[in-house]
Amino acid sequence: MSHESLFLHAYDVNGGKVYFHSLTLDLFNSPEECPSPEREQELLASYRRKAGENSGIIMGCMFLTTRCSRSCGYCFLSGVPPGDMTSSEIDAGLDLMGKGPADLLLYGGEPFLRPDLVLHVINRIRSSGAGINLSTATGGVPVDPSLARELAAEDTFIIVSIDGPPAVHNSARPLRGGGNSFEDAERAFHIFRDAGCRVGISVTVTEKSIATVRGDFKWLMERFQPDDMGLNPWLHPLKGGRANPLQATGPGILKAVTSCMELAIDRGMYIEQLARRVRPFVRRTPRLKDCASAGGRLVQVPGGIAGTCDCMTVCGDHGVSLEKTGELDDLLTRFRDLSPVNFPDCLSCPALALCGGGCRYDAYHASGVLNGSRSERCSYEREFLRWMIEKSVRQGRESLIPAGGFDTVAMPMPVGTMIGEEQAVVD
Numbered sequence: 392m393s394h395e396s397l398f399l400h401a402y403d404v405n406g407g408k409v410y411f412h413s414l415t416l417d418l419f420n421s422p423e424e425c426p427s428p429e430r431e432q433e434l435l436a437s438y439r440r441k442a443g444e445n446s447g448i449i450m451g452c453m454f455l456t457t458r459c460s461r462s463c464g465y466c467f468l469s470g471v472p473p474g475d476m477t478s479s480e481i482d483a484g485l486d487l488m489g490k491g492p493a494d495l496l497l498y499g500g501e502p503f504l505r506p507d508l509v510l511h512v513i514n515r516i517r518s519s520g521a522g523i524n525l526s527t528a529t530g531g532v533p534v535d536p537s538l539a540r541e542l543a544a545e546d547t548f549i550i551v552s553i554d555g556p557p558a559v560h561n562s563a564r565p566l567r568g569g570g571n572s573f574e575d576a577e578r579a580f581h582i583f584r585d586a587g588c589r590v591g592i593s594v595t596v597t598e599k600s601i602a603t604v605r606g607d608f609k610w611l612m613e614r615f616q617p618d619d620m621g622l623n624p625w626l627h628p629l630k631g632g633r634a635n636p637l638q639a640t641g642p643g644i645l646k647a648v649t650s651c652m653e654l655a656i657d658r659g660m661y662i663e664q665l666a667r668r669v670r671p672f673v674r675r676t677p678r679l680k681d682c683a684s685a686g687g688r689l690v691q692v693p694g695g696i697a698g699t700c701d702c703m704t705v706c707g708d709h710g711v712s713l714e715k716t717g718e719l720d721d722l723l724t725r726f727r728d729l730s731p732v733n734f735p736d737c738l739s740c741p742a743l744a745l746c747g748g749g750c751r752y753d754a755y756h757a758s759g760v761l762n763g764s765r766s767e768r769c770s771y772e773r774e775f776l777r778w779m780i781e782k783s784v785r786q787g788r789e790s791l792i793p794a795g796g797f798d799t800v801a802m803p804m805p806v807g808t809m810i811g812e813e814q815a816v817v818d
């Protein structure tokens with residue numbers, strides 16, 4: 392017997408109707424197959440319990456420096472004063488992270504402007520024996536191959552930001568004082584790869600690059616054959632909530648992303664941001680949070696300030712002194728319930744158990760509240776879900792899995808990206 396369910400959503404596909412259930416992530420041919428109201432409430436309650444669980448710090452992020460050799464037009468650090476962390480701040484953060492398992496991202500700015508601090512982190516992790524998976528982001532600056540080998544010995548995952556072929560990349564990520572920024576990025580990629588690191592490429596999509604992104608993405612994939620790729624069309628607002636001047640808008644975002652996704656599926660390329668939607672949809676394992684900032688992330692910025700969201704902390708918002716561990720605990724607890732399953736306005740959204748709430752910083756600036764939403768991102772999430780549903784009905788859910796699968800790609804699943812996904816829907 393069907394009932395008026397908040398969680399059942401009808402789609403027209405191939406001239407027929409299919410029904411998607413936002414809690415079970417099932418597709419039905421008839422609304423009669425909808426689970427009972429009791430079952431729905433039971434599932435919702437279990438998701439809420441799961442979202443509120445304290446799993447400790449599963450991800451760290453250290454802004455080793457906020458200085459950079461580039462001046463990218465979309466960088467959220469615009470207006471943030473330059474500064475570097477100290478080795479004692481690093482030690483204090485690693486102490487808080489404990490024995491793991493956890494992921495730690497070395498970030499900036501350009502973290503390799505402080506190779507001594509990178510080496511300090513490696514040595515501390517080694518001597519403590521903590522189960523911490525290291526990754527670092529870089530735009531590419533000269534790096535000593537011996538440091539690259541130290542990172543390889545720790546099985547570090549290196550993310551090099553490259554937005555496309557030289558003309559595209561150099562206009563988006565110019566070097567301060569001039570020069571060829573693409574060449575620096577390419578050199579860095581090869582230094583790390585030759586040293587034995589796993590190396591991925593992160594592509595930022597802007598209003599200027601969106602028209603050519605599919606071709607640029609393909610070019611990067613073929614030229615570098617990276618171990619994984621990132622594709623980010625959602626730019627953070629700048630300090631104080633100022634709109635990002637290079638944010639792309641309109642339906643072109645979905646078109647650009649899905650065209651790259653089709654390529655990635657075909658070539659067996661793993662794209663983390665997309666896998667975060669496709670993996671839970673295909674496996675029917677709800678994604679309750681999109682980012683570990685919702686209560687499981689420790690962010691550190693120069694000056695001994697800590698928080699749980701990268702952009703908030705570095706922009707001077709929702710940060711506390713690293714030494715005030717009680718205040719830090721309170722902050723993490725306050726963020727822990729930030730999941731769409733707890734947001735009244737999200738309950739009727741088909742992406743309820745798939746979007747994880749997206750980026751809390753972006754939503755906060757768009758709505759004024761931590762549990763708000765960014766409407767254009769939400770529209771995109773719903774359209775991406777429609778794309779997955781249509782592809783599944785026509786070709787089966789497996790058609791969304793990259794050739795080779797999610798588990799066989801070079802990038803092991805980071806601890807901090809599986810937020811809430813380990814809870815399968817139990818029939």
Ligand code: SF4
Binds near residue numbers: 682683684701752753
């Ligand atoms: S909430 Fe957004 S800005 Fe903050 S850490 Fe997560 S993705 Fe980054």
Ligand code: SF4
Binds near residue numbers: 736742764
């Ligand atoms: S897409 Fe937006 S409205 Fe829908 S569940 Fe996610 S945050 Fe809520």
